Amino acid sequence: MDGNAPIPCTMLMSAHNNQEMPPPPVPQPNFVPANLPQAGPVPRPFAWQPPLNFPHQPLPVGQYPGLPRNAIAHVQRAHALPPVDYNARLNDQMNAAQNNRRRQRDVRRRQDRDEIRQQAQAELRAAGMQPLQQPHIPN
Secondary structure (H helix, E strand, O other): OOOOOOOOHHHHHHHHHHHHOOOOOOOOOOOOOOOOOOOOOOOOOOOOOOOOOOOOOOOHHHHOOOOOHHHHHHHHHHHHOOOOOOOHHHHHHHHHHHHHHHHHHHHHHHHHHHHHHHHHHHHHHHOOOOOOOOOOOOO
16 A cells, blocks of 8 residues: 555544444452451451470460460460569568467467456355356367
């Protein structure tokens, strides 16, 4: 075809038809914009779970729900070593002293009760009355 030759109608019509046709579909991205709220479960962060035959007993952190991470670490450190009672000797001394004071107080109270009872019986005998038999009251 030279430059002066007429353009066939089929070529003109096809160019005209191509202008009226919609453009080919553009592939749409398959992500969701971040500003639109989406329904469904909230994705949780991935946490590695040991296999069922893992030879380690988990710590009792699950007994305390809602602990912050530093509290969980504190519980893990606390369960790593046996508890040490640095005040054991002092506690024993204090308990022994308290037990001694309690024992001496009970002895004084028992002596006071016996003394009061003997005085009351002596007064009744002096007045010529038989003292009542009091049931034994345990200390």
